[in-house]
Amino acid sequence: MRRHPGTFVSGLLFALFGAAYLLDLAGVWDFRPGRFWPVALIAVGLTIVLGVAARDRSD
């Protein structure tokens, strides 16, 4: 994660989306992707924050 926060956050999002969809298929959770679009904003913010933190550490 240290060098490529965007890759890490993308992976996290893919894994969460896949898990949510599996829970929906299993009937455990009624997953409606449309409700979760603000997660994209959170992901972009998280990528920026992790990128800044990684740069500070490497300086």
Next chain:
Amino acid sequence: MQPDGSTAPGPALGRIVAGMILMAVGAGWLAEAAGWADVPWRALLAGALILVGAALMVGASSGAHRGLIVFGAFLTGAVALSSAIEVIADTPFGGGIGEQTHRPAAADAEYRWGIGTMTLDLRDAEPPLEGSSIAASTGIGELIVIIPRGVAVRIEARSGIGEVVVFGEQRGGLDARVEWSDEASPHLDLRLDVAIGRVEVRR
């Protein structure tokens, strides 16, 4: 060990993930062809997405893995569309084009419409409607069902891409579904499908 001290396999990660997914798809295909199992392909698709996500999280220290991110984005689209595609594939597109209104005298029937608006007005139907079942679908367009007051219903309404409104309860987007069941029984069972468009049920 990489020259820069990282230990993850770098570009090989994408090949490892692709190999694992190919093996899973091959095993599933073989199991289905041999009649050993009915493979839940949609669950397999979601599992592949989780695998890609986990690989990216692990591999983030060794490289950007842009190819794997693109593959993950493609899988996300496929997962999101898979349920909508199921509804679209299940819905017949035959029947006609334009506007159609049915005022049946009895329940227990199927109504299909291709493109346009189909209205199913059950207010003139001979009571009791409870204990009967109706299936109705529209390929592309709108399906409106009007239920007489006081009739207990159990409804499963789906739209592959579009909107479903059942007695004011609204869902929209891909694979929009509303299930409704009145407490009283027996019910009039309604199975309502629109591939692309809108389903509305009102009294």
